[in-house]
Every structure is written in structure tokens, then in C-alpha cells.
Amino acid sequence: MKIAVAAESDKAEPRVAGTPETVKKFIGLGAEVAVEPGAGVQSGIPDADYVAAGATVEKDAVKTADIVLRVRRPRADELLDYKRGAIVVSLMDPYGHDAAIAALANSGVTSFAMELMPRITRAQSMDVLSSQANLAGYRAVIDAAAEYGRALPMMMTPAGTVPAAKAFIMGVGVAGLQAIATARRLGAVVTATDVRPAVKEQVQSLGAKFIAVEDEEFKQAETAGGYAKEMSKDYQAKQAALIAEHIKKQDIVITTALIPGRPAPKLVSAEMVASMRPGSVIVDLAVERGGNVEGAKPGEVVTINGVKIVGYLNVPGRLAASSSALYAKNLLTFLESMIDKKEKKLAINWDDEIVKGTLLTRDGKIVHPNFQPKA
Incomplete structure (x- = not known):
């Protein structure tokens, strides 16, 4: 069983799918691990660290690999180097990318899309969307603070008082909750909104x-999978009026x-942006x-009119x-179960709920029901 940690071909992707820690664990599970040169450099991991963990560094690591670990989906030309039947595990970004x-599928690889991980208790340690969104929520606040020309906490000084910044988080999933926690730690006065009633207590x-707007529709606004439902036009109008007043x-x-699988909903209109004070900052995740x-x-x-949109x-x-450390651990836990x-x-159990939920292609076919070509 040979596992390859691929170097990302997209130069804008600094993350890597394996770390020295996960390499050691894979070797302990009986795998031979090869890493493409420079794969971890942008994540602060030199090739020597992988070698010290027991891996080899090989330019053509993917060509002989049974399992290829990546952050981003491989391009069609890269797939030419993969063995037919090789297992490819990465973020596949399948929505809207039919070709x-x-x-x-045509390359014959067995591909798993980590973003399709079922939201069940057993899969929490494999949930890449949560691990990455958690850090995105944190970083969003740091980026906002960097762009904001004032201090976030209230400061009482001999020269006068600096008022606390007011931060508003729109969407309270994993990223939103971490953004709330981070903004609070930095001393901001924080408010938040979401269409799912369950997050109010959080x-x-x-x-x-x-x-x-906590009406009857609001009370039914969550899917069985824990995602927000698309709301009616009437609710959207009421919520927009409330938000417009608050955002000023x-x-x-x-x-x-x-x-x-859908375009991001528009939450902040040009009119709302125009109503904000110059020097305000909006971060769009x-x-x-x-x-x-x-x-x-x-x-x-x-x-725009003195308001920065990041x-x-x-x-x-x-x-x-x-x-990278969290993503690599997600992949390790996922593969460990196989x-x-x-x-x-x-020893893959093809009937396992986690396998069925993430399996995208196998034996030359698209097998995930959400992405099979329409007849």
C-alpha cells in the first residue's frame, strides 16, 4: 500500500494534504509514503521533515501510488499520471464542474470528495469543511481588525476613551461561531444573525x-443535515429590513x-454598504x-464610499x-477507517455510510447520486 502526498499544482493553494505527524501514522498502519518535492514548503514543512518522519521524496510519487492525497482536485492532464484504480482523496469541488x-471518472480513479462527508457523529473527526471553516472564521476577524483603522476593545486612557468596535456576524455555522468567539476575545461588541433557530443559544x-425575525417560518428554517433552508421572498424582505437598520x-x-451546491445568498446590498460609516469593514467569506x-x-x-469590502x-x-495540520488529520482519520x-x-467497506457519502467516481463511472449525468 503506497500513499503519495501530492504537491498542489495551483500556486494559489499553500496547503498540503499530509504532515510529518500523519506520515508517521500511515507508516505505522503499514503504508509506504512518498511525498512530491516541495509539497509542504508553503505550509512551513520542508522535505527533510517528511524524510525524518519516514517518507521518501519522489518527483513521480503519484505514478506508482495506490492512494493519492491532495487538497484540490487533480486537473485532467495530471490524471494521466495516475494509476487506473488508484484512490484519490481531496476536496473535489464537484458542484457545477461536470467536465x-x-x-x-474517465481516468479510472476511485475518487472521494471530502466536502461530501455525511454530518454524523462518527464522521466529525473527518469533517474537512468544519476544520477549515473554523480557521476561516478566525482569520476573517483578524483580517477585519487589520483593515479597520481603530482599536477593537474599549480602552480607557488619560487622553480619553476609545469605544469598543461593533462587529456583526452574518451566518452562524462553524465559521460564524469562531468569528463571534474571536471578535469577543478581541474586545468587540458582537451581534450575529442566522435563519436557523437552533443557533440562537450558541x-x-x-x-x-x-x-x-423570529416568526413561524424562522422556526422551521433548518434542514435535517443542519444546513440553512432557502427562505421565502417574504421572509427575506422582513429580515433584510431588520438587517438594514442594524448594519448602519x-x-x-x-x-x-x-x-x-448553490450560489451564495446576497445578504448585504449596495444600499446597506452605503449606509455604513466610512472606515467600516466588511469581510465576505x-x-x-x-x-x-x-x-x-x-x-x-x-x-466603496469609505467602506472596505474584503x-x-x-x-x-x-x-x-x-x-494543513487539521486537513491532513481529517484525511488520516478517514483512511484509517478503511x-x-x-x-x-x-479493506474498504463499500456499504459504509461514510464511504457511500463521499465516493464520487469508481470503475470509470460517476457513482455519487447527486452528480450522475442526467439521462
Whole structure:
């Protein structure tokens, strides 16, 4: 059983799918591990650290690998180097990329999409979306504080008092909860909103105030999988009116709202941006999916009427060392569940809920029901 840790071909991706810690664990499970040269450099891991952990460094590591670990989905031309039947584990970004998923199937690899991990208790330690969103929520507040021209906590000095900044978090999933906690630690006065009633207590437990139109539709606004439902036009209008009034008084706004497989919902209109004070900052964590904020530009910080809108791409990658460590551990836990500890070889249970939930392609076909070509 040979495992390859691939170097990412996208130069904008600084994360890596394996660390010296996970390499040691894989070797302990009976695997031979090869790492492509420079794979971990942008995450602060030199090749020598992998060698010290027991791996080899090989330019063509993926060519002979039974399992290939990556952060991003391999390009069609990269798949030419993969063995037919090789297992590829990565973030596959399958929504809206039919040609790329078809290329995976045509190459004959068995691919697993880590972002499709079922939301069940047993899979929590494999949940890459949560591990990466947690760091993105933290980094969003740090980026906002860096762009904001004032201090966040209240400061009482002989020269006068600096008021505490007001931070508003829109969308209270994993990223939103971490953003609330981080903004609170930095001394901001924090409010938050979400369409899911279950998060109200979580928001309050972190010391923030919950803002929402709490009508009957709001009480039914969560899917069985824990995601937010798409709300009616009437509810959206009521919520927008409440938010518009609230947002005028905020110094920092962080938006995190995403619905899997759909464009990001627009939460902050141009009128709302215009109503904010000059010097205010908005961080849009959904910019890669079209953005929650009108006027946000992917990969840029734009200023509109004195309000900065931060649209950094790959926010977890802005903390590459930390995000790689968590991501690599997610992959280790996922693969560990497929390895026979006594025989020290792969023993995949194709009927396992986690396997079925993440399996994208196998035997030259797209097998995940959500992505099979329409007849």
C-alpha cells in the first residue's frame, strides 16, 4: 500500500494534504509514503521533515501510488499520471464542474470528495469543511481588525476613551461561531444573525446578541443535515429590513452564508454598504461562490464610499500551517477507517455510510447520486 502526498499544482493553494505527524501514522498502519518535492514548503514543512518522519521524496510519487492525497482536485492532464484504480482523496469541488468530474471518472480513479462527508457523529473527526471553516472564521476577524483603522476593545486612557468596535456576524455555522468567539476575545461588541433557530443559544452562550425575525417560518428554517433552508421572498424582505437598520451602526461585518451546491445568498446590498460609516469593514467569506456582499470582488479589497469590502480567496490557506495540520488529520482519520489494522492493507467497506457519502467516481463511472449525468 503506497500513499503519495501530492504537491498542489495551483500556486494559489499553500496547503498540503499530509504532515510529518500523519506520515508517521500511515507508516505505522503499514503504508509506504512518498511525498512530491516541495509539497509542504508553503505550509512551513520542508522535505527533510517528511524524510525524518519516514517518507521518501519522489518527483513521480503519484505514478506508482495506490492512494493519492491532495487538497484540490487533480486537473485532467495530471490524471494521466495516475494509476487506473488508484484512490484519490481531496476536496473535489464537484458542484457545477461536470467536465472535471467526468475526467475523474474517465481516468479510472476511485475518487472521494471530502466536502461530501455525511454530518454524523462518527464522521466529525473527518469533517474537512468544519476544520477549515473554523480557521476561516478566525482569520476573517483578524483580517477585519487589520483593515479597520481603530482599536477593537474599549480602552480607557488619560487622553480619553476609545469605544469598543461593533462587529456583526452574518451566518452562524462553524465559521460564524469562531468569528463571534474571536471578535469577543478581541474586545468587540458582537451581534450575529442566522435563519436557523437552533443557533440562537450558541450565539448567546458566546456572549453575543442574536438578531433575527423570529416568526413561524424562522422556526422551521433548518434542514435535517443542519444546513440553512432557502427562505421565502417574504421572509427575506422582513429580515433584510431588520438587517438594514442594524448594519448602519456596525463597524465590522463578516458574512459566512453558504448553501451547498448553490450560489451564495446576497445578504448585504449596495444600499446597506452605503449606509455604513466610512472606515467600516466588511469581510465576505463566501466570495468564491458569488459572495454575500454586493460589490465584493474575489481576491481583492475594494473601498466603496469609505467602506472596505474584503474578498480574500482561500481564507483557510491564509493560515496554511494550521489548516494543513487539521486537513491532513481529517484525511488520516478517514483512511484509517478503511485500513485493516491486522492485515495492514486496504479493506474498504463499500456499504459504509461514510464511504457511500463521499465516493464520487469508481470503475470509470460517476457513482455519487447527486452528480450522475442526467439521462
